[in-house]
Amino acid sequence: MASPVTREPAQARGPVRSALDRLIAAKEIEADPAQRQVADRLDRLDRVLSSATVASKQSALGWLFGKSRPSEPIKGLYIFGDVGRGKTMLMDMFFRQSSVAAKRRVHFHDFMGDVHARIGAHREAVKAGTAKGDDPIPPVAADIARAARLLCFDEFSVTDIADAMILSRLFKALFEQGVTLVATSNVAPDDLYRDGLNRPLFLPFVDMLKANADIVELAGAEDYRLATIGSDDCYVTPLGPAATARMDAAWAALLAGTREGTASLSVKGRTVAVPRAGGGAARFTYDNLLRRPLGAQDFLAVARRFHTVMIDDVPVMGEAERNEAKRFIMLVDALYDAGRRLVMSADAPAEALYRGANGTEAFEFDRTVSRLIEMRSDDYLARSSAGPAGEPASSASAPAPAENRGTG
Structure with a gap:
């Protein structure tokens, strides 16, 4: 009996699923039902983001600036699973074809390194009198949000206490400004920063992550x-x-x-x-x-x-x-x-x-x-x-x- 995948009309498939199926047809990768399901989830997210972009540009300010934020944040995806399951491959397919113009794809720890550098620069600017505000998180988050409405993180893994202590406040500001997150990780959200110093202070971020991203496990039997x-x-x-x-x-x-x-x-x-x-x-x-x-x-x-x-x-x-x-x-x-x-x-x-x-x-x-x-x-x-x-x-x-x- 034919599988549901073979009966599905080709036009119903989004660009991520189509790109994945082309690799399978070319025998470059093995067919994996779990990968296809995640590809479909990514395609659905892109359709929502695309609709929100069109709606924002139809408003006067959206037409003028092209950067209107949606009134409600769009839930992203947090994709986790063992190494070698194709998480990064799928996210890269999604990022390449995404209709969102203001987007950024970065390794999570490179992103956090950039955040710490921005925080340091803001503090130096305050000392020099060229910036105001003792709290660097709001202006740093605003700068990031202005540049990217879609953030794609590879290898999301919180292992540094300096990162752990600022994530809740940083991402609260990013989500409030309409940033959508797509991330890959080897661990489930509840296992992030496991056994880390002062982990209870980090746990509000886990709740925030679950509220702003659908959690999807990319399971598989083989690496x-x-x-x-x-x-x-x-x-x-x-x-x-x-x-x-x-x-x-x-x-x-x-x-x-x-x-x-x-x-x-x-x-x-x-x-x-x-x-x-x-x-x-x-x-x-x-x-x-x-x-x-x-x-x-x-x-x-x-x-x-x-x-x-x-x-x-x-x-x-x-x-x-x-x-x-x-x-x-x-x-x-x-x-x-x-x-x-x-x-x-x-x-x-x-x-x-x-x-x-x-x-x-x-x-x-x-x-x-x-x-x-x-x-x-x-x-x-x-x-x-x-x-x-x-x-x-x-x-x-x-x-x-x-x-x-x-x-x-």
């Missing part, structure tokens, strides 16, 4: 990006152009068309820069991860944040690289304990990667070799698709304890 990474792709050796090409192919599969950017993690007041990030994965070179003065807490933060970590160009390590070897051991332990995937290119097989004979690193590296071998086994890769035992993969982006709050 399509992780399914493309097989055991042969996890440890690539020896180094050279062929290894680089295989690493680039694995990275493209993990991104699955999503936008690559940078990220950062805040650990005990320090910032751990992630030079390449996207789709819940992070990519480093040996130099920019293991030659830096990072410790166990830093690697734990990386493991919490990303479901897959890629490392390019790992050389054979010896006595002169004992510090790097120690960091590599800690990194592998963190990823292994969290059930995360490691994809790396190396100059030698795992059992020949460390050649030092002295110190504890030589003894500890034996455990690392064993774990590296297990981490590219079919059993481990199958487990890592669903996260650690008894824990969903989305925990990678769950808020860390207070001392390991991430911002990436």
Whole structure:
């Protein structure tokens, strides 16, 4: 019997659903009923936004300025689910085709960084006498609302107390000025800022979020990006152009068309820069991860944040690289304990990667070799698709304890 999707008239489908169906027809992605349902929800929201835009422009002020705010705020969408379910892909489709002219698409933590910069600039302007008002939130929110009636956030995750303490007031002002929110996240609203400092002060924002956005879970049985990474792709050796090409192919599969950017993690007041990030994965070179003065807490933060970590160009390590070897051991332990995937290119097989004979690193590296071998086994890769035992993969982006709050 034909499914409801095949019986649906093509003209009834909106642009997001149509774009999704084209990818399915081209066999670029697998058909997923849950993705189709979210696409339809996004299309319905765009129709409401489009109608509101037309109505506002029909008024005298709307015709003159093109920026009239609707009398009632339009409820947005908060889409959450495990990594690799297609949340970012769908939101990007929606953003590209949205009829709203004043719109902004940004990673949530980049947005909050911009907000803090605006707050600082306003305070400096007050000191200089060029601005008035002790409370920077209203003017900052007004500036944001003037520039964008539609805000699309990728990877909504509240992990920093400075963000948590201003979100309620900031978004109250934004919603009052008619801003509509569309966001993707790995966690349900009730799990935002879990175990964070002074969390009761943050909870009013959760209620406000639920009142101003429909909460939609994008469930799915499989992480399509992780399914493309097989055991042969996890440890690539020896180094050279062929290894680089295989690493680039694995990275493209993990991104699955999503936008690559940078990220950062805040650990005990320090910032751990992630030079390449996207789709819940992070990519480093040996130099920019293991030659830096990072410790166990830093690697734990990386493991919490990303479901897959890629490392390019790992050389054979010896006595002169004992510090790097120690960091590599800690990194592998963190990823292994969290059930995360490691994809790396190396100059030698795992059992020949460390050649030092002295110190504890030589003894500890034996455990690392064993774990590296297990981490590219079919059993481990199958487990890592669903996260650690008894824990969903989305925990990678769950808020860390207070001392390991991430911002990436």
